[in-house]
Amino acid sequence: MKPINVGLLGIGTVGGGTWDVLSRNADEIQRRAGRAIRISLVADKDVARAKKIVKGKAKVISDGAALVRSPEIEIVVELIGGTTIAKELVLEAIRHGKHVVTANKALLATHGNEIFAAAQKKGVMVAFEASVAGGVPIIKALREGLAANRIEWIAGIINGTSNFILSEMRDKGIAFEQALQDAQSRGYAEADPTFDIEGHDTAQKLAILASLAFGIKVDQSAVYVEGISSIASEDLEWADELGYRVKLLGVAVRTDIGIEQRVHPTMVPKDTAIAQVMGVTNAVTVDADAITPITLVGPGAGGMATASSVVSDIGDIARGVRTAPFGRPTGRLTVSKKAPMQRHEGGYYIRLLAVDKPGTAATIAKRLAQQNISLESIVQRHRGERPHGGDVPGRSSEPVPVILITYATTEDAVRKALAAVDRDKVVLGKPQVIRIEKN
């Protein structure tokens, strides 16, 4: 069979990785795909740099629009990022009957429905394994491997930057700001880290996973988002003491009132597979009706790892695989019925700084009881202090941390109870609230 010609839009880190993987493992990939895969055209603004990489083995141009219209190209690999030019070029490629492989989560989270509808109309593939969790084949697992299942719950550590920061804070007992600086100095965080640490990157990826898992249209705006910048070292220490680890999770879950999609710092039991995932590693756990949870763990970023997923997608297309991008025809995707966050049900970790005067604990307990919140545990002491440590000089004047772990309750009840506690003026500052995920 004749080689399949691939056009590469952008030859930066992932594009360069794709070039390398395809060159290095060419024989192997050809054997698996049944035909040779050849990058015959590269479009990059920096033509000189691109030429240095391809060393005369592919034509290099600066005009992406010319690439997506080139008659010889069968597959367009979009690695330029962003949502403006990338969108135009991808739609133009589809109009010209090209299959598309992309690593662009922002593009799919924002314009996925439009792009997939266009692709379906033209009968071409849009493949995007690389858009979520880098080298981990989670898209394929959801779309095909677990296709027999009614998925109930999916949760992922899908932002390496945040997981690195939380891991460093825990392992070294350092503050958020210092861990962020460490991440920046290692190249794991951007100069402006907002997108990663405030959960927006996770939200985009979650919207894609949720669409696949539940057969709903991609809708980033349906995702509740909370980042990790408010997490203190002491939260991680308390978590440890109470048997948990804190992770920035993207969670999508089927509830009676719709699909709940949320991104927030989460306490997960220490003995779960996801709790063990440290550093920049990614992991996704899927729970479904027919199975106990399945977890995929692996590299979430990096040029070669992401390229591995890009090339896997190219291989599928070369082998003739044709699947609907979200595992079913776009017309069959339902609009997500958004389960509002106030209705979220689960356990909560609450850390309050209580003024140390008689009746404080009773007041807090009363406010929780009024919202029908039951407590699994309550700890009122400085960390490491013995429960009955005797009199400590000056202790009565200092505020004392109070840690509450609730049984399953609702977001709404927790918010109301804490508002009442605030009005009672028995706590100082803003309460820290971290949701617990038991799966």
Place this chain on the structure above:
Amino acid sequence: MKPINVGLLGIGTVGGGTWDVLSRNADEIQRRAGRAIRISLVADKDVARAKKIVKGKAKVISDGAALVRSPEIEIVVELIGGTTIAKELVLEAIRHGKHVVTANKALLATHGNEIFAAAQKKGVMVAFEASVAGGVPIIKALREGLAANRIEWIAGIINGTSNFILSEMRDKGIAFEQALQDAQSRGYAEADPTFDIEGHDTAQKLAILASLAFGIKVDQSAVYVEGISSIASEDLEWADELGYRVKLLGVAVRTDIGIEQRVHPTMVPKDTAIAQVMGVTNAVTVDADAITPITLVGPGAGGMATASSVVSDIGDIARGVRTAPFGRPTGRLTVSKKAPMQRHEGGYYIRLLAVDKPGTAATIAKRLAQQNISLESIVQRHRGERPHGGDVPGRSSEPVPVILITYATTEDAVRKALAAVDRDKVVLGKPQVIRIEKN
């Protein structure tokens, strides 16, 4: 598109699960596959039981040979197990142009090459996701998701019985025999557990994984096998103290002299993903040139979990996916150049029972040095005893455990050194040797 007709050979645990999953999630599966999937014919020796399960919704016969020849059937699902009748029926199904889905690892480990060659000749699919690690989509990940990679190393906990026993021994500090009894009473181990605990089940699955990972013909006889029945509680305690967990691993690795395939109790560092996997859960870790290790964790057995993989395979075939069973044409599979176990390189844990007389440690150290074995650590004491615990009455008359952790060396060197130590008559009984896997 018209429904695709499936014939089910055997409706026991996995067959019943397949029936349930297909009925329960019919709409969802149809959306994903693009057409309805219907089990229209079931062959089972116990016709009465089978009829109770299908409740008139499929024809039930007792003759498997009639099923595989039935013109209406497009996909034959083989769930009868064994390697005799199953082989005949599968080959007959292929001769009649049927696609085959099977969960039968023994069949593939024994006759896989013959079956795949026949299938290729006829242009039909043989899919076998359910044959390894139950509901975990590891076959698809290896064949397609990681198709871009040159795989270097693959290791798996792929026998739930053994992992359950080792987990119980560790968690409860009980002996192998008691943990085995527990496993039997819970239905996790057979009355005759040999096949599971002596590593043969793992070896069959490893031969399948290795074929996919390295493009070699399936060859169960190339697998070195050692089971877990010699593992003592104290080995697990020492492992814990030294930062390891003991797992029965199937490992296949690319070496300079060929593909090494081995099954044996293995010490893995506590902080690896695979070390965390407890109970009957399965896990497979893959390391390749373009990625940091990827681990898949999930249910390794159970009717529904295994059925989930069977139905995923059926769905792939219904969608029109046609892949070579081992990711490439059978003619392109190379014969495994078997790397002999004596040439295995790695670290070792060695537990000796040394006679407590002057010069014993020196003798042992000399024998290791003669084989150029370097020690990472050596501990000579009863566990829990302080290194300088002072005189203990009667201590000098008792043999003392000596624990050695070696740096990377060879199997051959270890065997020779231990033979020499044995001749020196400074140890009692048989040394315990557990290989260390650092990945």
